[in-house]
Amino acid sequence: MSSPTPTLNPDAPLPGEDDGERANRWNDLLRRIATGNALVSVLAVLLAIVVGGVLIAVTDEGVQTAAGYFFARPGDTFAAIWKAVSGAYVALFQGSIIDFRQSDPLRALKPITQTLLFASPLIAAGLGVAIAFRVGLFNIGGRGQILVGAGFAGYASFAWDLPPVIHVIVALALGIAGGALWGGIAGFLKARTGAHEVIVTIMLNYVAYYLLSFLLRTPLLQNPGSNNPKTPPALPSAQLPAILPEPFKLHVGFILVIAATVFAWWLIERSSLGFKFRAVGLNPHAARTAGINVDRMYLYVMLFAGGFAGLAAANEVLGTTTTGFTSGVDAGIGFDAITVALLGRSTPWGTFAAGLLFGAFKSGGFAMQASQGIPIDIVLVVQSMIVLFIAAPPLVRSIFRLPQPGRPRRRAKSEPKAVAS
Amino acid sequence: MTAATVTAPERSGVGRLDRRSWKVPIAFGLVTLAALVLFVILGRDRIVSFNLSTGTDLIQLPLLAFPALAGGIVVTVVLAVVTAFAVFRVWERRPVPLWVIVIGTVVAIVGFLAWAGAGATLQVPGLLTGTLFLATPLVYGALAGVIGERGGVVNIAIEAQLLGGAFTSAVVASLTQQPFVGLAAAGLAGMLVAFLLAAFAIKYFVEQVIVGVVINVLVSGLTGFLYSQVLTENRQLLNSPVRFDRIDIPLLSQIPVIGPTLFRQTILVYLMYVIVAVVAFALYRTKWGLRLRAVGEHPKAADTVGINVARTRFWNVALAGVIAGFGGAFFTLGSNGAFNKDMTNGAGFIALAAVIFGGWDPVRATLAALLFGFASNLQNALSVIGSPVPSEFMLMLPYVVTIAAVAGLVGRSRAPAADGVPYIKS
Numbered sequence: 001m002s003s004p005t006p007t008l009n010p011d012a013p014l015p016g017e018d019d020g021e022r023a024n025r026w027n028d029l030l031r032r033i034a035t036g037n038a039l040v041s042v043l044a045v046l047l048a049i050v051v052g053g054v055l056i057a058v059t060d061e062g063v064q065t066a067a068g069y070f071f072a073r074p075g076d077t078f079a080a081i082w083k084a085v086s087g088a089y090v091a092l093f094q095g096s097i098i099d100f101r102q103s104d105p106l107r108a109l110k111p112i113t114q115t116l117l118f119a120s121p122l123i124a125a126g127l128g129v130a131i132a133f134r135v136g137l138f139n140i141g142g143r144g145q146i147l148v149g150a151g152f153a154g155y156a157s158f159a160w161d162l163p164p165v166i167h168v169i170v171a172l173a174l175g176i177a178g179g180a181l182w183g184g185i186a187g188f189l190k191a192r193t194g195a196h197e198v199i200v201t202i203m204l205n206y207v208a209y210y211l212l213s214f215l216l217r218t219p220l221l222q223n224p225g226s227n228n229p230k231t232p233p234a235l236p237s238a239q240l241p242a243i244l245p246e247p248f249k250l251h252v253g254f255i256l257v258i259a260a261t262v263f264a265w266w267l268i269e270r271s272s273l274g275f276k277f278r279a280v281g282l283n284p285h286a287a288r289t290a291g292i293n294v295d296r297m298y299l300y301v302m303l304f305a306g307g308f309a310g311l312a313a314a315n316e317v318l319g320t321t322t323t324g325f326t327s328g329v330d331a332g333i334g335f336d337a338i339t340v341a342l343l344g345r346s347t348p349w350g351t352f353a354a355g356l357l358f359g360a361f362k363s364g365g366f367a368m369q370a371s372q373g374i375p376i377d378i379v380l381v382v383q384s385m386i387v388l389f390i391a392a393p394p395l396v397r398s399i400f401r402l403p404q405p406g407r408p409r410r411r412a413k414s415e416p417k418a419v420a421s
Numbered sequence: 422m423t424a425a426t427v428t429a430p431e432r433s434g435v436g437r438l439d440r441r442s443w444k445v446p447i448a449f450g451l452v453t454l455a456a457l458v459l460f461v462i463l464g465r466d467r468i469v470s471f472n473l474s475t476g477t478d479l480i481q482l483p484l485l486a487f488p489a490l491a492g493g494i495v496v497t498v499v500l501a502v503v504t505a506f507a508v509f510r511v512w513e514r515r516p517v518p519l520w521v522i523v524i525g526t527v528v529a530i531v532g533f534l535a536w537a538g539a540g541a542t543l544q545v546p547g548l549l550t551g552t553l554f555l556a557t558p559l560v561y562g563a564l565a566g567v568i569g570e571r572g573g574v575v576n577i578a579i580e581a582q583l584l585g586g587a588f589t590s591a592v593v594a595s596l597t598q599q600p601f602v603g604l605a606a607a608g609l610a611g612m613l614v615a616f617l618l619a620a621f622a623i624k625y626f627v628e629q630v631i632v633g634v635v636i637n638v639l640v641s642g643l644t645g646f647l648y649s650q651v652l653t654e655n656r657q658l659l660n661s662p663v664r665f666d667r668i669d670i671p672l673l674s675q676i677p678v679i680g681p682t683l684f685r686q687t688i689l690v691y692l693m694y695v696i697v698a699v700v701a702f703a704l705y706r707t708k709w710g711l712r713l714r715a716v717g718e719h720p721k722a723a724d725t726v727g728i729n730v731a732r733t734r735f736w737n738v739a740l741a742g743v744i745a746g747f748g749g750a751f752f753t754l755g756s757n758g759a760f761n762k763d764m765t766n767g768a769g770f771i772a773l774a775a776v777i778f779g780g781w782d783p784v785r786a787t788l789a790a791l792l793f794g795f796a797s798n799l800q801n802a803l804s805v806i807g808s809p810v811p812s813e814f815m816l817m818l819p820y821v822v823t824i825a826a827v828a829g830l831v832g833r834s835r836a837p838a839a840d841g842v843p844y845i846k847s
Binding site for chain 2: 055059138140189192193195196198199200202203204206207210211213214217335338339342374375377378379380381383384385387388391392394395
């Protein structure tokens with residue numbers, strides 16, 4: 001694996017600059033890249049993909065057979081490893097970006113729209129986790145918020161008969177409100193009683209799951225005339241319209257998610273409420289001293305966080321699976337959202353990018369499972385490895401022998417000499 | 422029970438509390454009120470029967486049958502007495518003893534059973550055995566959680582340790598045809614997961630909740646991947662473990678009612694009794710326990726007196742991992758046999774709930790785990806006899822109770838002071 005080293009010096013001199021100063025600046029820049037978070041994120045992804053490749057190679061039958069006579073013909077083993085790993089990752093690429101085997105250019109481009117489709121709920125729910133992080137809260141409750149939001153949005157989508165455009169807006173709003181309600185419970189308990197939000201949100205996940213399972217057996221949510229715990233399909237007037245013609249499945253939900261990301265960015269970075277959020281996140285005691293009502297911020301941010309998860313839920317039940325849903329509607333999005341927010345370093349656009357990456361993993365993972373027979377669980381492994389590596393920058397830096405920030409600069413002493421000579 | 426003495430450190434010198442805490446009396450008052458409304462005013466005037474013996478018992482107890490309404494009245498009166506006693510104790514600035522809380526809870530449960538089972542026969546030994554069956558992995562997980570959090574490391578990854586233990590024990594026990602080797606491997610797997618948690622939490626100071634959540638995803642993905650990729654194809658070789666046999670302890674297993682439940686079990690359950698007793702004793706009575714609690718409550722002070730905080734935390738998290746791994750082995754070697762994808766099904770989170778509801782105390786956490794096991798088992802039993810309560814609400818109970826506990830509605834929940842706070846030596 002090639003690793004960019006911070007000691008490289010560019011050869012091309014820029015005109016009108018002092019030689020030493022320029023070298024210094026380049027060193028600084030390279031140093032910042034090497035110690036910065038972006039490089040760590042990229043390397044973490046690479047490292048996780050390598051680990052995933054090792055897993056695929058070790059469990060592959062062809063590799064195991066070839067390894068049986070490794071010392072007789074080692075080349076076979078390497079060929080088998082290459083075949084298994086490259087096959088898997090090529091399938092992942094074809095399932096998530098461009099399927100270059102397709103002759104029809106439209107069909108070849110379908111995977112990337114599938115990636116966006118899978119990414120939409122991940123981004124929305126990830127935003128909910130991310131803004132809670134910014135206030136210093138761990139919102140593990142994405143799953144529960146999605147389930148409740150789905151219940152609300154789903155109910156509005158089939159039980160009420162409203163005019164076309166109004167119906168979808170009402171259903172969306174109700175989904176967001178449902179998620180916000182569930183998130184708000186955790187925020188309220190945190191604010192009023194100091195109950196730890198991690199415990200409360202985890203427990204609320206299960207409460208929401210059983211509540212939804214119960215309601216799916218009652219006439220309130222169950223499809224009439226069916227014994228399955230499943231809702232009726234959403235009425236056409238409540239469905240999010242498609243934004244591309246037939247072979248594509250992408251719907252307006254993705255545009256809503258972009259809008260939600262812009263809103264989250266504005267909320268955190270530009271609004272006065274976001275300023276208070278960040279102040280509480282950096283130091284609740286200082287924020288309280290500065291006159292910010294910290295408890296109220298906990299409640300507000302959890303309402304927003306739940307609302308974003310509710311948007312993810314509405315995106316699913318009004319756009320992606322409109323044929324009715326079960327209590328499994330969350331499909332792991334709630335927990336994936338945590339890893340998405342962590343990978344995105346809790347910034348709205350970082351979350352957006354991380355959501356796209358994980359959406360690609362998900363879309364490609366299904367293709368990989370179908371064509372190569374590699375279980376989709378490998379995607380979970382890769383995702384969690386990414387986050388583990390990202391969460392511990394010192395680990396990644398020591399693996400790639402990058403400089404640790406805050407350590408005394410080894411080159412710093414030699415530089416003045418270089419300038420002097 | 423040793424529990425009453427175990428909680429001794431929470432009291433001040435003469436056994437009086439500095440501050441009156443009315444939460445226990447209020448909780449019991451509410452339960453009494455609910456009993457009055459449910460069992461007496463809305464009482465169902467039919468006969469309820471409790472079958473106390475199994476067919477193989479030496480001493481056959483007669484079928485216990487009484488009118489549900491009369492039973493409800495008795496239960497309500499007893500609960501009122503318990504409430505009054507709790508009020509008296511708190512007024513005297515003394516803590517309400519654990520045995521009073523246990524009696525009150527058991528009586529309330531019996532009342533609920535009588536009300537829900539009116540007009541039917543309840544198989545008590547089956548109910549209790551099922552409870553222990555469901556509670557055993559929870560108890561292991563809860564003990565692991567207690568050890569970790571008493572040492573200041575929040576362990577959200579109990580679920581991952583259980584799952585890792587279940588997977589490894591199934592594979593190793595299949596390969597070796599030796600359940601004991603499988604059990605040892607499960608402990609090792611739990612420890613490996615714990616190493617991961619400890620390395621990130623203690624060495625790299627990563628937020629422990631994050632590491633825990635991510636490790637859960639990692640282990641779920643890893644075991645799921647290996648299960649689909651390797652285990653399903655070599656089912657005979659890799660996923661048909663030898664299970665532990667049930668061992669009847671002579672004499673003890675013939676005690677009416679509790680004998681068949683407690684003493685006709687596999688070695689895993691007996692091991693659990695031992696571990697609970699040892700941890701409960703050692704946590705408050707040995708040097709190990711004192712050091713563990715010291716690094717969890719005030720790591721700086723512990724460091725000052727020469728305890729290596731990082732090392733103490735690291736090895737105790739590893740020990741907790743071994744215990745959780747044993748709990749994972751119960752899913753395969755103690756019950757199901759074969760491993761199944763995500764077979765722990767959230768048990769780690771219920772164990773976490775038991776840790777908190779049990780107030781970070783080994784005995785109380787064990788009792789909480791038993792209560793949660795009972796609630797899960799009760800919904801099975803009630804769905805058979807056709808109960809008025811939807812099963813989902815019984816399954817929801819542990820989680821609701823935990824939310825109430827952390828919100829301070831029932832009892833007091835105070836985590837170890839440095840729980841989840843990395844110790845960065847300056």
